[in-house]
Amino acid sequence: MGLFPAMSKFIRKGKCLFLLLLCLCVVAWIATLSNDDTVEPVQEGSNPPEDKSVEGFAKLELESEMMQSIEERVEEQAAKESCPERSPLLRGAFKLSFDPSLKIGQVESENGEVVEGQYNPSDCTARQSVAILIPHRNREKHLLYLLYHLHPFLQRQQLHYAIYVIHQAGDATFNRAKLLNVGYLEALKDHSWDCFIFHDVDLVPENDHNLYMCEDQPKHLVVGRNSTGYKLRYKGYFGGVSAMTKDQFHKVNGFPNSYWGWGGEDDDLRIRVTLQKMSIIRPSPEVARYTMVFHKRDSGNQINKDRMQLLRRTHQAWKTDGLNSCSYKILSVHRAPLFINITADIGRPEHAH
Numbered sequence: 001m002g003l004f005p006a007m008s009k010f011i012r013k014g015k016c017l018f019l020l021l022l023c024l025c026v027v028a029w030i031a032t033l034s035n036d037d038t039v040e041p042v043q044e045g046s047n048p049p050e051d052k053s054v055e056g057f058a059k060l061e062l063e064s065e066m067m068q069s070i071e072e073r074v075e076e077q078a079a080k081e082s083c084p085e086r087s088p089l090l091r092g093a094f095k096l097s098f099d100p101s102l103k104i105g106q107v108e109s110e111n112g113e114v115v116e117g118q119y120n121p122s123d124c125t126a127r128q129s130v131a132i133l134i135p136h137r138n139r140e141k142h143l144l145y146l147l148y149h150l151h152p153f154l155q156r157q158q159l160h161y162a163i164y165v166i167h168q169a170g171d172a173t174f175n176r177a178k179l180l181n182v183g184y185l186e187a188l189k190d191h192s193w194d195c196f197i198f199h200d201v202d203l204v205p206e207n208d209h210n211l212y213m214c215e216d217q218p219k220h221l222v223v224g225r226n227s228t229g230y231k232l233r234y235k236g237y238f239g240g241v242s243a244m245t246k247d248q249f250h251k252v253n254g255f256p257n258s259y260w261g262w263g264g265e266d267d268d269l270r271i272r273v274t275l276q277k278m279s280i281i282r283p284s285p286e287v288a289r290y291t292m293v294f295h296k297r298d299s300g301n302q303i304n305k306d307r308m309q310l311l312r313r314t315h316q317a318w319k320t321d322g323l324n325s326c327s328y329k330i331l332s333v334h335r336a337p338l339f340i341n342i343t344a345d346i347g348r349p350e351h352a353h
Helices: 003-044 052-079 104-109 140-156 176-187 246-251 265-275 307-312
Strands: 129-136 160-168 195-199 203-205 241-245 289-292 329-335 340-345
Touching: 104 140, 129 140, 129 176, 140 160, 140 203, 160 176, 176 195, 176 265, 176 340, 241 246, 265 307
Parallel strands: 129 160, 129 195, 160 340
Antiparallel strands: 195 241, 203 289, 329 340
16 A cells, blocks of 8 residues: 555656646747747848847948949059050141031040040050140130040040130130139149140140150140241240149249230249249150141230239249139039030239229
8 A cells, every 4th residue: 555655646746747848848949939030030131120230230231342342443443554655546747627517516426435524544544644724715616626636636645634624704804824723723623633734725736746744844835836837936935835743833833813914924934933943845846736726816815015014023923923812713613525614703903993
């Protein structure tokens, strides 16, 4: 009789232990199912609204992709070799044509790689980045002829370049020098250009060996033109088309702002260059040849009768009359397919106020 009560007691304890183990297994199974439900949607990309960490991971992945894209573009640029010192595309002297029926659409269609006035060689890295600055007012046909010839001319030289046309607003007397200062200051807002070409709108280069690149000294590119028998206009002439680096132009404080009307500002710049103990270099006369497109003198661009008096003051005035005193108001910047058109109010001569 004593044996059976002991066995009965043992069996009851075993049942309790079994039930306890069974409950623990059920709890563990439910917990496993719950964890699977939580993880599975994340793996499929369905983010729970309350899980902020998943959103952070998505942002990190996007930033990583952007950085990878930037790195790939940098590597692509680095992979391109520098353009050769002498472009294989140069043709030398070529015959210019000035078709009266020429339209801007034709020039645009022939320069499809120019975007908003800017061009970059696709197969090599340009040795210089060059800003072409053209002061302008009421010379639309001259500008069209220049753009027609200048774009392919510069592309054959394998330059990274942009053409800026600085238009003087209003009816005040024309001030070429101040417009060039404005163009220089505004162009630097787009890019840290290596070289600046100060270019009259009515002069078209005849030979693409006349490189639109800067040297270790200021460079004058118009040694001769058709209107002067392809000879230098006079000793020391520094007008028409000239090239200076950013450092060179800053050293001389840019052009003077005080020359209203035609003449004098180029000689003032030459004096500034001399004062800074720099010299003017020129290409050979056979290469540096230009055709001047004929025109009558514009209304508002009369000969500057004060130019000789102003030139006598250059030694004292150059430090305060130039880039550091160039006041103007930009009225508009229009990025056309072939050039950046900057329209500026540059004021009036002091005696006109």
